Amino acid sequence: MIKNNHVEKTNFRLLIENDSVGRMEERLNIIDTFLNTEEHVTLENMMQLLKEAGYDYEPDFVRQCLNRFGEHGFAQKKTFDGQSPRYEHRHLGKHHDHFICTKCDKIIEFDNDEMERLQLKIASDLGFHMLQHKMEIYGLCSDCMAQRRPLMPLSMAKSGEVVVMRDMTGGRNVRTRLASMGLRSGDSLEIINNNGQGRLIVGHGSTRLALGRGIAQKIMVSLAKPD
Numbered sequence: 264m265i266k267n268n269h270v271e272k273t274n275f276r277l278l279i280e281n282d283s284v285g286r287m288e289e290r291l292n293i294i295d296t297f298l299n300t301e302e303h304v305t306l307e308n309m310m311q312l313l314k315e316a317g318y319d320y321e322p323d324f325v326r327q328c329l330n331r332f333g334e335h336g337f338a339q340k341k342t343f344d345g346q347s348p349r350y351e352h353r354h355l356g357k358h359h360d361h362f363i364c365t366k367c368d369k370i371i372e373f374d375n376d377e378m379e380r381l382q383l384k385i386a387s388d389l390g391f392h393m394l395q396h397k398m399e400i401y402g403l404c405s406d407c408m409a410q411r412r413p414l415m416p417l418s419m420a421k422s423g424e425v426v427v428m429r430d431m432t433g434g435r436n437v438r439t440r441l442a443s444m445g446l447r448s449g450d451s452l453e454i455i456n457n458n459g460q461g462r463l464i465v466g467h468g469s470t471r472l473a474l475g476r477g478i479a480q481k482i483m484v485s486l487a488k489p490d
């Protein structure tokens with residue numbers, strides 16, 4: 264994204280100088296920090312970014328500033344379903360829409376000229392004069408989808424596949440044995456050799472491990488994301 268913070272900061276100073284609001288330098292520090300991110304930040308995110316930049320202001324003051332940035336056209340306040348309000352940088356003359364992951368709250372921006380044109384056309388076909396719109400599409404991001412991949416026992420994985428350990432059945436004994444080999448839920452395993460009987464040879468980090476078929480049946484895995 265184009266970094267024109269300086270221009271925007273000057274613009275903001277000019278706009279609020281006449282409003283005779285106090286704490287001008289602090290407000291400018293807050294807008295600077297805000298303009299430095301292109302994320303959709305909550306008040307908590309902003310407090311964190313300010314802290315990282317070495318500033319310590321009261322949340323109420325920061326919230327008030329963010330709302331003022333909104334009134335002056337530097338920020339846009341968005342409240343996605345089920346989330347705390349977020350603020351994002353408002354780029355004049357540019358429009359985008361959002362995908363919102365309902366599982367991890369991730370927000371993905373998109374813009375599509377064809378869809379924008381289609382919306383205008385549908386409106387005009389109905390004799391409607393469109394002024395503005397927001398499109399919010401709710402669903403699951405690719406990371407959250409990957410976690411929903413079906414589970415299977417490790418013993419079913421095919422040679423060459425990369426799988427992620429998700430769960431272990433068989434209680435503490437199994438867990439302890441796996442832990443002693445350094446295997447934990449969330450670890451990736453590369454199936455080096457599984458011929459359907461006997462032991463499996465798997466790659467774990469830079470080590471090759473031999474796992475008995477019995478224990479391999481108790482480790483539940485899902486296929487890793489292909490990339």
Ligand SMILES: [Zn+2]
Pocket residue numbers: 358359360379396397398
């Ligand atoms: Zn749009």
Ligand SMILES: [Zn+2]
Pocket residue numbers: 364365366367368369403404405406407
């Ligand atoms: Zn997600």
Ligand SMILES: [Zn+2]
Pocket residue numbers: 303351359360361372
């Ligand atoms: Zn956005």
